[in-house]
Amino acid sequence: MLEPLLFLTFEELFPRGIEHYLLGGLLIGLGTAVIYVGTGIHAGASTFLETTLSYGSKLSRFQQPRFIASRDWRVVFVLGIVSGAAAYAIVAGEFYWITSVDPWRLFLGGILVGIGTRLGKGCTSGHGVCGVSSGSGVSILNVIIFMGVAILVAHLLVAVGMGVSA
Amino acid sequence: MSGAGVVAEHEGHPLFLPLIFLGGFIFGIGLAVSQMARPEIVLEFLQFDDFGLLFVMGGAAAVTGIAFWGLTLSGRSAPMTGYRFGRRLKTMDTNVVIGGGLFGVGWGISGICPGAAYASIGIGNVVMFYGIAGMFIGAYLQGYLREARTSSGSPVTSD
Numbered sequence: 282m283l284e285p286l287l288f289l290t291f292e293e294l295f296p297r298g299i300e301h302y303l304l305g306g307l308l309i310g311l312g313t314a315v316i317y318v319g320t321g322i323h324a325g326a327s328t329f330l331e332t333t334l335s336y337g338s339k340l341s342r343f344q345q346p347r348f349i350a351s352r353d354w355r356v357v358f359v360l361g362i363v364s365g366a367a368a369y370a371i372v373a374g375e376f377y378w379i380t381s382v383d384p385w386r387l388f389l390g391g392i393l394v395g396i397g398t399r400l401g402k403g404c405t406s407g408h409g410v411c412g413v414s415s416g417s418g419v420s421i422l423n424v425i426i427f428m429g430v431a432i433l434v435a436h437l438l439v440a441v442g443m444g445v446s447a
Numbered sequence: 448m449s450g451a452g453v454v455a456e457h458e459g460h461p462l463f464l465p466l467i468f469l470g471g472f473i474f475g476i477g478l479a480v481s482q483m484a485r486p487e488i489v490l491e492f493l494q495f496d497d498f499g500l501l502f503v504m505g506g507a508a509a510v511t512g513i514a515f516w517g518l519t520l521s522g523r524s525a526p527m528t529g530y531r532f533g534r535r536l537k538t539m540d541t542n543v544v545i546g547g548g549l550f551g552v553g554w555g556i557s558g559i560c561p562g563a564a565y566a567s568i569g570i571g572n573v574v575m576f577y578g579i580a581g582m583f584i585g586a587y588l589q590g591y592l593r594e595a596r597t598s599s600g601s602p603v604t605s606d
Contacts, residue, residue, distance in 0.1 A: 294498050297482075302499035305481020306506025309562075312474030313507070314514035319466045321525030322456075323515075323535040324474075326562030330586035338587065342594040349453040354467045357457075359565050361471020362478065366569025369479040377571035382486045382558060387578035390557020391564070393549050394578075395585020398561060401546020402537045405560040408547075409504055414512035415534035419543055426547035427554060434555025435493035444494055445558070447487035 312365075313410060316358075323415075325407025326362070327398035329355040382445055397427070460527040477507070478566035485567070486558030486578075493555055553585075 295302075316324045332352035335343040370376040380387075398404040401423055403412060408427075412420020438444060457463040481503045482488040492500035518532040525532060537543070554560060559567070559578045567575040 296497050297499060299499055299502050302481050302502040303506045305477045305479070305483065306503035307510055308477030308480060309474055309503065310477075310507035310510025310514075312470045312472070312477060313511050315473060316467055316470035317511070317514050317525075317532075318518065319525060319527045320456075320463065321518075321528055321530030321532050324467075324470065326560070326565065327582075327586075329565075330561065330582055331590055334583065334587055334590065338590075340590055340594050342590040346453045350456050353455050354457045354464060357464050357467045358471040358474075361468040362475035362562060362565045363569040364468075365472035365475025365477075366479040366484055366566035367475075367571070368472070369476045370570035373479075375479075375570060378485065380486055380567070380572050380574050382490070382574075384574055384577040386557045387486070387559060387575065388581040390553040390555075390559055391578040391581020392585040392588070393553025393556070393581075394560060395553075395582035395587075396589045397546045397548070397550025397553055397585075398582075399546070399586050399589040400542045401550055402543060404550065404562070405504070405554075406507075406562045407535070408537075410507045410511055411515070411535040412537065413504075414508040415515050415536060417534065417536050419537045419539045420535070422539075423543050423547040426544060427551035430548050430551025431555035432493050432495075434552050435490055436495075438555070439494050445487055445490040446496070447485065447491060 309406070309410065312361075313406070323407070323411040324358055325403055325411060326359075327404035327407060329359050330395060331399055401427070456528065459529070463527050466527065474562070475566050475569055478563055479570055483563045483566070484570050484572070486563075489554075489558035489560075489563065493558070 313324055316322060331343055332348040332355050335348045335352055370378065403420065403423065408420040408423045413424060478484050483503055488497065489500060491497045515534050519534055521532065523532055524530060557578060561582060564575055564578050564582065
């Protein structure tokens, strides 16, 4: 699978071009940097899950002071993400886009993502962006593992006829 | 332990929450512009159909890298919290490996990660509530199981 990659052209590697990917990535970084410059906080997206659980669950796991202290702004952070994505989609005329990925895949994948990010101390933004750019060996290892495993799983699904195309 | 008596991080400065919202807003635009809010595009990367995701993560990490390293080296503290600027460093243990593996299986099945899933709701993809419900259930399960284990003898861990 890897060998033929070496002979692929730019158009085959990046059939949609790279501009919007790069621009979007720079904006993701800028949003994170804006928060960091003012607060010194590395805002990852997945801690929202367990800090928000502290509003409704009495488990002392979720009632940790650091979760209580950050849960309100993490809700605001997520509202900002939803609003920013909505604003772009509306302006670009792409609003109310609906995925064709099966709900069960989103649900089952979501459960594993929820367990995995909490156990592994971060997600694509926490480890993948903030941790990697911090030069953290722990984050680089985590990213190599989750990306490698995900590529393997996605290829297995393609092999059994469950590939996805946009 | 309850929420009473804990000072919330945003209480120290009136512009804290507006700044968080602004940062999240820009972050959300980025996820929509880069199409990461669409699980199909992420799955096409994982299937080796379109490698654009590398530019998303690389572009984001380049910007945060400049901010993190520059401000950390400055030795200053953040104006709104007083926190010393530092890099994002976590401690190593086997959970980092196991958690990364589980996250990878979930990501490979669904093409969703937390930030992109929130942004997906923003672009009107209501089906993503299945994914977000799953993530909350997963986070709860993890917390529940960890608490059940720690309360049965082994020392309390904090990450």
